[in-house]
Every structure is written in C-alpha cells, then in structure tokens.
Amino acid sequence: MNELAINCNLDSPQKRDSKIVINIENECDQELLYKYMVGCNGKWSVLKDFTCDKNMEWVPKKDGKYIVMVQAKKRNGNKSFDYVSRTNYIIGDAEEKLINDIVLNKNKFVLGDKIKIYVDTNKVPVMFRYWIKIDNRWQLAKDYSTDNTLIYTVKTENNGEILVECKNTDSKSDFDDFKKVNFFIEPLKKVQIIDFKCLNSSLICNSEIMFQILSEHEENRTILYKFFKINSSGEVNLIQNYSTKRIVSYIEKKEGNYRLLCLAKDMYSNNKFDDRAILNFNVEKYKKIFIENFTTNVNSPQLSDTEIVIKVQAIGGNELLYRYIIEGEYSEDSGYIRFSSYVWKSKCQGEYKISVFVKDKSYDGEYEAYDSMKFVIDDKSSDPVNIDDFTLNKHRNVLKGENIRAVVSASGGVNLKYSFVIKRDGQTVEKREYSKSNWIEFKPLKRGDYEIEARVRDYYSSREYDCHAIKNIDVFDYIPANIDYILYPIREYYMVGDKVSISIITQDTKNIVVKYIMSINEHKIEETGFVSEKNYSFVPKCRGKYSIDIFAKNVKSTFEFDSKKHMSIEIRDAIPVTNTKIFCEKNKFIINEPVTFYVRSEGGKDVLYEFYIMEKGDWILTQSYSKKNNYTFVPFDNDEYKVMVLSKSQYSKDAYEDYDIFTINV
Structure with a gap:
C-alpha cells in the first residue's frame, strides 16, 4: 500500500519557468530519504537524488504533460525504494476541458x-x-x-x-x-448505553433469564448489540451476535456468579464497538426457601391422645424435605420426610416446643428454613374443636371488585361460634366478630396480598379461639396474561407453500393482546405489534426452521409482556426420498460383459443419486451425486459384486436420505 503522499504549491496547469515546489505531505515515524523525478513523453529526469529534504523546487522549461514522481527509502534499507508516489502535472496551455x-x-x-x-x-x-x-x-x-x-x-x-x-x-x-x-x-451523536437490566425478578437454574439494553444515539440510526456471558472462571460464551434485538434471553444450567457483557455499535461504524456495559448477576440453584405459614389444625392447649396435624406452607426449592421435632415430656423426631404435614398424637401432658426444619433434597447442610411454636397438652376433659374444611369460591389469583365467599366447617365443642379476620399486605381491613354464621363475603377494592383467617371457638371457651385456619389470595388490578396452549395442525411434514395456522389459547381472552415475531433460521422476518387477534397464519416460501415467539399481555399491563411462548416448525422443500430400489434387466452376469443398473425412488425433489461398487471387499465410489439414475460397469473377475446407491433431494444438506444395495454373482 502506498504510504507516501505528495503535493505541489501551485495547482496544475502552470506556465513555463514557474517555480513549482514539490512537498512531501505526510509524516512518517521512520527516517526516510527521498528521490525527486519528473517524466515527459517517456523521458525521465532526476531532479534530486536521495536526500533528507522533504521539498524541492522544480522550474520546467518546456510545455507538456509531466508525471512528478517521488521515491522514498529507509536510510539503512536494502531495497532500491520502499515507497513511491506520483502525480500528473501540465505545463503550458491546458487542453480543452472535458x-x-x-x-x-x-x-x-x-x-x-x-x-x-x-x-x-x-x-x-x-x-x-x-x-x-x-x-x-x-x-x-x-x-x-x-x-x-x-x-x-x-x-x-x-x-x-x-x-x-x-x-x-x-x-x-x-x-x-x-x-x-x-x-x-457530519459527526454522529455517540452511541451510549444508558440502561442495562435483568427483566427477571429471580434468577434460577434451568429457567429463562431475560436482559434488556437501552442506548442513546442519533435518531433513525440502526444500532446493533452483541452479548457475551462470562462465568466466574473467566470462560466466555457468545449469547447473541450483533443484532438489533435489545432483549436477549437464555437458559442457565449452572448456579454461580456471572457477568453479561454487551457491545453496542452503529451498523455502519468501523469500530469493533462504540460503547459497552457489563451487568453482574447471580444464578441460584433454586428459589430461596421461605416458610410462609406454620400452624396446627387445633389450637393449644389440647388434651392427651389428641391427633394434632402440624402444617407447613413453604415456597422455594426444587424438591422440599421437612423435619418435625417435638420437644417436651415425650419427644419425637420425624427425620427428613417429603410431607408438608405431620400427625402428632400427644401422649403426656406438659409444655412442648414444636419445630420444623425445611431444606431442598440437594442441600448438604442441616436446614435452609426454620420455625417453631409452643404447644400445651393438658388432661382436662373436653371435646376438642376442629376445623374440618375451609374453602373459597375463588382461586389464588383474583381480580379486584370480584365477590369472595369464604366458608368454614368445624366439629367438636358444644356450641360453635365463628369469626373472620381479613388482612391486606399484613394490615387488618375487616374483622367479623364471633357469630353463628360460618361464612363471609367481601369485595377486595384494592390490589394486594390478602389473608383470610377463620377462627372457631366453643361458646363456653375462654380462649381467643380454639382453632383457626388461613387462606391467602392475590388480588390484581388485572389478571396477567398467560398463554395456556398454542394449537396448530400436527403433521409429519410441512412443505413450502402449505398454509400454517396457529391459535393462541388464553384465559380472559377479550382483555389479552398478543404480539408475534417470526424468524427463519434465527433471522427475524416479521414482527407484529400487540393485537387482539389470537390466530396467526403464514405460507412458507422457502425451506428452513421457522420459529415463532408469542408474547401476551393484558391490555392494562404496564410490563413489556406478561407471558411468552416459543414454537418451531421445520419446513421442507419436499417429502423425504423413500422406497429407493435398484433393478437390473439381466438375470445372468458374465465376465467382460457390461451390466447396467437402474434406480427408482419415491418422494423428494430433483432427486440425486450416488453409486458405489464393492469389489474384493472394498467399497469404491464410482459415480458422484447427479440426476443420472443409471450406472453401467464391466465385471472383470468371477466374484460377488455389490452395487449401492445413495439418494437424496438436490437441496438436502444430509449425506443421503435413502439407499439400496443390489448383489450379483459373476
């Protein structure tokens, strides 16, 4: 590459006897010597041999078209010259301008x-x-x-x-x-990453983790993003190559500390990247184990020989184990079991401590969550009060303004009374005093986590309650969208030109909007906005892997989406090649007489055939893939020969789709 640039103090053309100064335009880090020459009509003249001077004066005496050339070489170099530059110059009257x-x-x-x-x-x-x-x-x-x-x-x-x-x-x-x-x-506004965040509330192994990047840049410019995942050992994996996708997701299979590196650049930038950002995150093996509720089906105190059901409501982990320890006059230790409830039959009166330990099956330590309570067993004669059932007319997720009905069934005692306490986010919003009514109805008017507690006691009991039960519900301004099913006709093969139609099944359908993103071989082809249409169809025009990402959200949702599903369909140019058969018109095979084999097959598109011959135990390729469906060869020995043909469609990337072998004896 020419690294030498020259110019002249006077623009071409000039008159004879003009004083023209030839200048070396660029600066080099190394020390160079320069040789100045001019040429006209094939004749060259040296104005100055190799010198340190970076300019020289040239006074032309004749009219003509000249070539001004400067050669440069390193002071201690072995070459005749290392760099060269030329420019054209006219002396005299300029010819007619073209x-x-x-x-x-x-x-x-x-x-x-x-x-x-x-x-x-x-x-x-x-x-x-x-x-x-x-x-x-x-x-x-x-x-x-x-x-x-x-x-x-x-x-x-x-x-x-x-x-x-x-x-x-x-x-x-x-x-x-x-x-x-x-x-x-004109210089562009510098691309600058202004926000890099994780969209998941919790990062758990074997669950999809989503990240979003936001950048500030010149309006109407296309910005590309590239993501690398770096583990604690410094190993780097590419998550997404340069793409306009600002949201990237992947499934992490191992727990640990990770970093996500994002490189951002303008599509037309020559830089490897224009800005970058790193996000540190930690992936846990499972959600942290937390005991939400620890209670018994009956209240303390109780009589000896009463069956007391200890109940634990815990969240988190993958496969939870529970250990129940009762300490007192008569102690018990269940060891770790799989059940979230334990039946304790009290045998001796006294004061007891009931403890529960919870951990995941894979955890090596003693426990990950712990709770305890005091319980008294006495010998007073009494018919214990028990709650047999406590039901709600709604499931856990409820829309605000909906009517909630709670019903409790209890047994025991002489004359049972019922009370209800309703709390929102830990604060009491309603309390129903004791009465004969074993049900309550209310309408939650604000979103939040509600706790409905049913209390039962005997009319003659001096306790606040003899037994109680708690139900929890989540009340929303809207019900977040959830894609239950993606329905589409199941076929063995989908072909180019076949119409593919999918239907999205969601609850609360009329309030749900859906966005579709279709990709072919991981290249995004089409992206809709959020629409109310729950059906999507397309007609594939080329073969490949068609992927459709479906995003759903409630029309009132403030999030980018509430639910996401992914589906893939393989589109083929043609059905696979099958029933490949080799046949020969001869029944008897003789040395030195040619034998022609023919092939026919079913399915495929523009089917190609490749022939092999086994001779003396070795397979030999004799005819590479082509549309020619016959092959002729001449046996030269008395021996057994095998002819094998491989068949496939012309555009198939597989080595073959079907084959057949024909054996002859010569």
Missing part, C-alpha cells in the same frame, strides 16, 4: 450514507477514473471506464476529497482532464 462539473447528491453526509457522484462532460464518449482521498491518502475507487457515475459508501467520519480523471477513448495520456470536489461528513 469535465464541466462534478455533482454530488447532497452537500453533507453521515456515516453509512451513499455518496452518488455524477460527472458532467462536454463530449462523449470519454473515459473516467475515480480516486477517493481520506486521511491524506488517495485510494483508487474505480479504474478507467465509460461510466460517468460512482456510488461510494461513507465508512469514516472524516471529511474527504474526490478526484475524477478523464481522457478521450483514443488518448495515450494518463489523463486529459481532471477535477476535484470535497465532501463533508
């Missing part, structure tokens, strides 16, 4: 724009050569041709210059006319 003007499609450009160059001339035909100057370096953009237009893509944010050289088609000169024009590049 170029009237150079027209650009606009005055100012930005990175990635197309500069459309049009050269207006006063005659045709003529030939054109184009040079582009960026960072003081001239580069040939297009050699001589009759094309008076050029399209050049802006690759840097530096201003530049365009030189057009023009000559007649029969001219033997390097050029007969030339003209320059400058172009100016």
Whole structure:
C-alpha cells in the first residue's frame, strides 16, 4: 500500500519557468530519504537524488504533460525504494476541458450514507477514473471506464476529497482532464448505553433469564448489540451476535456468579464497538426457601391422645424435605420426610416446643428454613374443636371488585361460634366478630396480598379461639396474561407453500393482546405489534426452521409482556426420498460383459443419486451425486459384486436420505 503522499504549491496547469515546489505531505515515524523525478513523453529526469529534504523546487522549461514522481527509502534499507508516489502535472496551455462539473447528491453526509457522484462532460464518449482521498491518502475507487457515475459508501467520519480523471477513448495520456470536489461528513451523536437490566425478578437454574439494553444515539440510526456471558472462571460464551434485538434471553444450567457483557455499535461504524456495559448477576440453584405459614389444625392447649396435624406452607426449592421435632415430656423426631404435614398424637401432658426444619433434597447442610411454636397438652376433659374444611369460591389469583365467599366447617365443642379476620399486605381491613354464621363475603377494592383467617371457638371457651385456619389470595388490578396452549395442525411434514395456522389459547381472552415475531433460521422476518387477534397464519416460501415467539399481555399491563411462548416448525422443500430400489434387466452376469443398473425412488425433489461398487471387499465410489439414475460397469473377475446407491433431494444438506444395495454373482 502506498504510504507516501505528495503535493505541489501551485495547482496544475502552470506556465513555463514557474517555480513549482514539490512537498512531501505526510509524516512518517521512520527516517526516510527521498528521490525527486519528473517524466515527459517517456523521458525521465532526476531532479534530486536521495536526500533528507522533504521539498524541492522544480522550474520546467518546456510545455507538456509531466508525471512528478517521488521515491522514498529507509536510510539503512536494502531495497532500491520502499515507497513511491506520483502525480500528473501540465505545463503550458491546458487542453480543452472535458469535465464541466462534478455533482454530488447532497452537500453533507453521515456515516453509512451513499455518496452518488455524477460527472458532467462536454463530449462523449470519454473515459473516467475515480480516486477517493481520506486521511491524506488517495485510494483508487474505480479504474478507467465509460461510466460517468460512482456510488461510494461513507465508512469514516472524516471529511474527504474526490478526484475524477478523464481522457478521450483514443488518448495515450494518463489523463486529459481532471477535477476535484470535497465532501463533508457530519459527526454522529455517540452511541451510549444508558440502561442495562435483568427483566427477571429471580434468577434460577434451568429457567429463562431475560436482559434488556437501552442506548442513546442519533435518531433513525440502526444500532446493533452483541452479548457475551462470562462465568466466574473467566470462560466466555457468545449469547447473541450483533443484532438489533435489545432483549436477549437464555437458559442457565449452572448456579454461580456471572457477568453479561454487551457491545453496542452503529451498523455502519468501523469500530469493533462504540460503547459497552457489563451487568453482574447471580444464578441460584433454586428459589430461596421461605416458610410462609406454620400452624396446627387445633389450637393449644389440647388434651392427651389428641391427633394434632402440624402444617407447613413453604415456597422455594426444587424438591422440599421437612423435619418435625417435638420437644417436651415425650419427644419425637420425624427425620427428613417429603410431607408438608405431620400427625402428632400427644401422649403426656406438659409444655412442648414444636419445630420444623425445611431444606431442598440437594442441600448438604442441616436446614435452609426454620420455625417453631409452643404447644400445651393438658388432661382436662373436653371435646376438642376442629376445623374440618375451609374453602373459597375463588382461586389464588383474583381480580379486584370480584365477590369472595369464604366458608368454614368445624366439629367438636358444644356450641360453635365463628369469626373472620381479613388482612391486606399484613394490615387488618375487616374483622367479623364471633357469630353463628360460618361464612363471609367481601369485595377486595384494592390490589394486594390478602389473608383470610377463620377462627372457631366453643361458646363456653375462654380462649381467643380454639382453632383457626388461613387462606391467602392475590388480588390484581388485572389478571396477567398467560398463554395456556398454542394449537396448530400436527403433521409429519410441512412443505413450502402449505398454509400454517396457529391459535393462541388464553384465559380472559377479550382483555389479552398478543404480539408475534417470526424468524427463519434465527433471522427475524416479521414482527407484529400487540393485537387482539389470537390466530396467526403464514405460507412458507422457502425451506428452513421457522420459529415463532408469542408474547401476551393484558391490555392494562404496564410490563413489556406478561407471558411468552416459543414454537418451531421445520419446513421442507419436499417429502423425504423413500422406497429407493435398484433393478437390473439381466438375470445372468458374465465376465467382460457390461451390466447396467437402474434406480427408482419415491418422494423428494430433483432427486440425486450416488453409486458405489464393492469389489474384493472394498467399497469404491464410482459415480458422484447427479440426476443420472443409471450406472453401467464391466465385471472383470468371477466374484460377488455389490452395487449401492445413495439418494437424496438436490437441496438436502444430509449425506443421503435413502439407499439400496443390489448383489450379483459373476
């Protein structure tokens, strides 16, 4: 590559005896020697042999078209020269101008724009050569041709210059006319990442983890993002190559500390990246175990020989184990079991401590969550009060304003009374005093976590309650969307041109909107906005893996989406090749007589065949894949021969789709 640039203090053309100074334009880190020469009509003259001078004066005595050349070499170099640069110069009256003007499609450009160059001339035909100057370096953009237009893509944010050289088609000169024009590049607003966050509330192994990146940049610019995952050992894995997708997701299979590196760049930037950001995150093996509720089916105190059911409501983990320890006059230890309830039959009166320990099956420690309570067993004669059933007319997720009905059934005692306490986010919002009514109705008017507690006691009991039970519900402003099913016809094969229709099944359908993103071989092809339509169809026009991401959300949702599902369908050009058969018209095979084998098959598209011959125990490829469905060979020995044919569709990427083997004895 030419790394030497020269210019002259006076623009061409000039008159004889003009004092023209030839200058070395660029600076080099190494020490160079320069040799100045001029050439005219094939004759060259040395103006100054190798010297340290970076300029010299030239006074031409004759009219003509000159080539000014400077050679440079390293002071201690072995080459005759290391760099060279040339420029054309006219002395005397300039010939008739061929170029009237150079027209650009606009005055100012930005990175990635197309500069459309049009050269207006006063005659045709003529030939054109184009040079582009960026960072003081001239580069040939297009050699001589009759094309008076050029399209050049802006690759840097530096201003530049365009030189057009023009000559007649029969001219033997390097050029007969030339003209320059400058172009100016406006700097873009720097791409800057302003937000990088994880969209998951919890990061758990074997669950999809989603991240979102936001950047600030010039309006109407295409920004690409690349994501790398880095584990605690420094191993790097590519999650997403440069793409316009700002949301990236993957499933992490191992717990640990990770970093996600995002590189952002303008699509037309020459930089490896324009900005980057790192997000640290920790993936847990499972959700942290937490005991939500620890209670018994009857209240303390109770009589000896009463069966007391200890109940634990815990969340988190993958496979929970429970250990129940009763400490007192008569102690029990259940060891770790799988059940969230335990039946304790009290045997001796006294004060007891009931403890529960919870851990995941895979945890090596003693426990991950713990709770305890005090319980008294006495010997007073009494018929214990028990809650047999406590039901709600609604499931756990409820819409605000809906009517909730709670009913409790209890047994024991003499004359049972019922009370209800309703709490929202831990605060009491309603309390029903004891009465004979064993049900309550209420309408939650605000969203939140509600706790409904039913209390039962005997009319003659002095306790606050003899037994109680608790139900929890979540009340929402809206019910978050959930995609229950994706329905589409199940076929063995989908072909190009077959219409593919899918239906989305969701609850609360009329308030749910859906967005569809379709990709072919992981390249996004179509993306809809959120629409109320729950059916989506398309007709594939090419083979490949078609993937559809379905995002659903409630119309009142403030989140980007509430639920996501993914489906993939493989589209084929043709059904697979099957029933490949080799047949031969001969029944008897003789040495040195040719034998022709024919092949027929079913299915496929533009089926190709490849033939092998087994001779003396070795398979030999005799005819590579082609549409020719026959093969002829001549046996030269008395022996057993095997002919094998492989078949496949022309555009199949598999080695073969079907085969057959034919054996003959010669």
